[in-house]
Amino acid sequence: MNNIAKKLRQAREQAGLTQAEAAKALGVVRELISLWESGKRSPSLAHLRDLARLYGVEEESMFSKDALQPIQSRGLLLRGATLSSPSRLELGRWLDFLDSWADFLNDLNEELKPLRRPPRTLDKGGDYTDRRSVSQLAEQVRAHYNLGLDALPDLYAFLDDLGVIVYRAPLGPLSESKISGAFYNHPQLGWSVLVNVNTTPGRQAFTLAHEFAHALYHYRTQGIISRSNEKPPKERFADAWAAHFLVPGKAIRDQLRKLNDDPKVRGPFQALWLARYFRVSYNTMLIRLRSERLIDQSTYDEWRFYSVSDLAQRLGLPVEDYKVPEDKMAGNWNLRRYPLSVLEKSRRAIEDRLISVAEVAAVLDVDRTTLEIDLLSLPKKGPTESQVREAREFEDVLPF
Structure with a gap:
């Protein structure tokens, strides 16, 4: 058994994880974790990085003959925490x-x-x-x-x-x-x-x-x-x-007064309409209505068991807005995990030749091809058919 194999087993056991839990976090089969720990197979650098994150140890210490070094910043959030292995990896x-x-x-x-x-x-x-x-x-x-x-x-x-x-x-x-x-x-x-x-x-x-x-x-x-x-x-x-x-209380009351004039929006439909207006969940709005004493406890108990998807469909609202997005952003390559300010600063640094594409790819934990396609490439030229139609409509009234 080589040194890295020993370190992998030791780090996993110190983290209190089973081979099955480690495999689930990385999206591989348990047998592959076993092969890595026995020295019969070697993990890729990407897998080794994820294993170090998962176990909360410095990646460099996996290669040295010295003891494993814990990642100091992990202690504030992860030490002693009971977390699923995928959550631990993502937090890392x-x-x-x-x-x-x-x-x-x-x-x-x-x-x-x-x-x-x-x-x-x-x-x-x-x-x-x-x-x-x-x-x-x-x-x-x-x-x-x-x-x-x-x-x-x-x-x-x-x-x-x-x-x-x-x-x-x-x-x-x-x-x-x-x-x-x-x-x-x-x-x-x-x-x-x-x-x-x-x-x-x-x-x-x-x-x-x-x-x-x-x-x-x-x-x-x-x-x-x-x-x-x-x-x-x-x-x-x-x-x-x-x-x-x-959802400020005064704002709820102002919107309810407007809704009371619409006979089509009554009962739990009002709660869902308000939830959409304030961009919150249906449950959050029910809690606010109850805490502001705009509905009583029995009404709250009744309304919270309605199907939100069915209410949205009946109101003609997009049902997708009330479901967990299907795109789970699996993997560590998706740029959408970062805020716009980070992406824009990264783009400008590359365009101004202050840093290389490879260096930014390493910071954002993506491969170079993904970075070039999703961040650095210009938008496709050529307006859509709807853009052309709208432009022609406005040409008749310009200037206005």
């Missing part, structure tokens, strides 16, 4: 990217201006959990960022513009992984948020708001994994704050 990819991105910006001599704590007028000390004030606090944040009290814009874009690094990852359905997202106050980059994309768009919006609450009020806790089945005080506070931030 996220943390690896943050470290690589910080190095990338330093290599470009970029001045890092990380968000580490909220503006002074919003700062509650970094360890705040009093849920009685969530409505007032949510309004303060909306006012500070000029968001008004109506439906919020795209939260992915809002947080990216704010300077929060938002990363998408397929952590598996909540029924399996139990993880909706995570917050990490990175030593060099500051606030970073991870969102589980194996959830509905409405649930992703709630996760973004929930992790934003951690950033604003719990930044002293450097890393937090948000689990759907665990509700300590910080999680309960973040849930309550997110609900009020996404």
